[in-house]
Structures are given as C-alpha cells and as structure tokens.
Amino acid sequence: MNANEQDMAAEGNGRPVALVTGASAGIGAKFARQLARRGCDLVLVARRRERLEALADELHAAHDVAAGVIDADLTDEADRRRVCDHIHKTPNLQYLVNNAGFGTTSLFYEADADEPLGMVELHVRAPVQLTHAALPAMVERGRGFVVNVSSVAAFLQGASGVMYCATKAFLNSFTLGLAAELRGKGVKVQALCPGFTYSEFHDVAGIDRSIAGKFWWLDADYVVRTSLAALDGRTTVVIPSLRYKFMAGLLKVTPQWLLNHAGQKRHETTGDYPA
Numbered sequence: 119m120n121a122n123e124q125d126m127a128a129e130g131n132g133r134p135v136a137l138v139t140g141a142s143a144g145i146g147a148k149f150a151r152q153l154a155r156r157g158c159d160l161v162l163v164a165r166r167r168e169r170l171e172a173l174a175d176e177l178h179a180a181h182d183v184a185a186g187v188i189d190a191d192l193t194d195e196a197d198r199r200r201v202c203d204h205i206h207k208t209p210n211l212q213y214l215v216n217n218a219g220f221g222t223t224s225l226f227y228e229a230d231a232d233e234p235l236g237m238v239e240l241h242v243r244a245p246v247q248l249t250h251a252a253l254p255a256m257v258e259r260g261r262g263f264v265v266n267v268s269s270v271a272a273f274l275q276g277a278s279g280v281m282y283c284a285t286k287a288f289l290n291s292f293t294l295g296l297a298a299e300l301r302g303k304g305v306k307v308q309a310l311c312p313g314f315t316y317s318e319f320h321d322v323a324g325i326d327r328s329i330a331g332k333f334w335w336l337d338a339d340y341v342v343r344t345s346l347a348a349l350d351g352r353t354t355v356v357i358p359s360l361r362y363k364f365m366a367g368l369l370k371v372t373p374q375w376l377l378n379h380a381g382q383k384r385h386e387t388t389g390d391y392p393a
C-alpha cells in the first residue's frame with residue numbers, strides 16, 4: 119500500500135495512526151511491530167523502500183492494520199516536507215516516533231562536513247519539523263504521543279562522539295521543554311535513552327560490538343516495550359534497564375574533568391563511544 123492509499127485507509131477506519139521514522143531496521147522496526155499489535159495503522163518512513171514495503175505487508179497480514187510507506191531521506195529538506203505534508207493530512211495521528219539515526223567513529227575535525235551536518239539534519243531538524251507538524255492536531259484532539267529516540271550518549275560528551283552526544287543532548291532538552299509546554303493538554307512526549315542495543319546501528323557505524331561486554335547489551339524489543347509502557351506514566355526521559363539508569367545517574371554527578379579523561383582514554387584505546 120502506498121502513502122496515498124494509507125491516507126485513505128487512515129481517514130476511512132478511524133483507527134489511531136502511528137508514524138515511525140527509521141522503520142526499516144532495528145528499534146524503529148520494533149516500534150512498528152509493537153504499535154501494529156496495539157491496533158494502530160502505520161506510516162513507515164526510511165530510505166530503503168523495499169524493506170519498508172516488506173514490513174508493511176507483513177504487519178497488514180498479521181494484524182489487519184493499514185500500513186503505508188514513505189521512502190524519504192530525512193537529511194533532505196524536500197523529503198522532510200513530504201513527510202510533514204503527510205502528517206498534516208493524517209488527522210488521527212496518535213503516535214509520532216522520531217527514531218531514525220546513525221552513529222559514526224570519526225573525529226569532528228577530520229570528518230567530511232556532510233557528516234556532522236547530516237547528523238544535525240537527521241537527529242535535530244527532522245524531529246523538530248515532524249513534531250511541529252504533528253502537535254497542533256494532537257493538542258486540538260487532546261491526545262497524542264511523541265517519542266524522540268535519544269540515547270544514554272545524551273548524558274556524555276567525548277572524542278569521536280562529538281555530534282552524536284550533542285544532538286542527542288538536544289533531543290533530551292527539546293523533549294523536556296515540550297513536556298512542560300504540553301502539561302495538561304493530553305499529549306505526552308518522551309525522550310527514550312537506550313544504551314547499547316542490538317540493531318544494525320553498529321554495523322552501519324563500523325563499530326565492533328565487542329567494545330561492550332554482553333551485560334551492557336539490550337534487546338530492541340525490550341527497549342520499545344519499556345518506551346510504550348512508560349507513555350502511560352509521568353516520566354519524560356526514559357532510560358531502559360536499571361544498569362543504564364544507574365549509569366546515567368552517576369554521569370550526572372561525575373565531574374566534567376573525569377568524564378573528559380575517561381572519554382579520551384576510551385577513544386585512544388577503541389576509537390568508539392557509548393551508544
């Protein structure tokens with residue numbers, strides 16, 4: 119089913135609609151699956167259309183939900199506008215999941231300028247634009263959920279993760295600000311901060327999964343379940359698993375000089391940074 123067919127399906131049946139970016143893999147695909155199980159119609163967004171179509175067909179067959187796809191490169195302004203136009207035409211959009219993202223191992227000053235700027239486009243501009251497109255109708259209806267997929271890296275800074283940490287910190291701050299604005303309006307926003315999670319993220323970034331022991335790895339299904347369960351509660355910044363909650367708490371009280379030192383040591387030995 120293409121995006122126009124999805125428009126019609128969504129208008130026709132009155133079911134809640136969920137739009138998930140980065141739905142072709144990893145955490146985004148798990149969001150799509152769990153939201154379909156909750157009876158949502160879906161709009162799946164990413165660059166790899168065939169993957170989106172295969173998932174849309176599977177979820178339509180399994181859960182009898184309407185599932186449309188939009189192939190869009192969210193670092194591209196015209197593509198972002200296409201997705202925003204679709205949001206404007208979807209009056210019963212109940213869930214917006216801003217999940218698309220990527221990591222790198224480059225040093226900021228060595229990377230091609232497209233890389234850090236692409237991260238700003240994808241991790242900052244896309245969530246801001248899509249959320250701005252979605253919120254007015256959600257506020258008017260007095261119901262809606264926006265999940266911004268951030269990271270425990272939002273609580274860190276460090277070599278080779280300069281833009282990743284900075285853009286994820288933006289997402290946390292953006293979401294906390296929105297939560298204050300939206301209090302009492304029936305619309306819930308969440309910054310989801312996973313740690314290392316099994317997905318394609320590390321393959322795409324060229325990061326060896328052996329940088330962290332098994333203890334630190336989370337299952338993407340669990341991350342998404344934790345996020346959706348927390349939408350019924352009061353927490354805005356959601357950190358799946360006790361170990362990462364503890365780590366984030368510790369990071370908040372660790373002096374900056376110690377964080378810098380640890381980050382530098384980590385980069386010297388592995389070239390990597392936390393997810």
Ligand SMILES: NC(=O)c1ccc[n+]([C@@H]2O[C@H](COP(=O)([O-])OP(=O)(O)OC[C@H]3O[C@@H](n4cnc5c(N)ncnc54)[C@H](OP(=O)(O)O)[C@@H]3O)[C@@H](O)[C@H]2O)c1
Nearest residue numbers: 140142143144145165166192218219314315317318319393
């Ligand atoms: N995995 C982890 O350890 C971890 C930890 C903390 C936070 N996160 C965050 O979780 C989110 C999802 O990552 P993941 O772990 O599921 O990684 P993943 O398996 O690599 O999935 C990334 C998704 O983002 C999409 N995407 C990437 N660039 C895009 C672009 N320019 N335009 C549109 N879509 C794009 C990809 O689809 P296409 O390639 O088809 O476009 C894919 O669907 C990211 O925001 C990441 O920062 C991940």
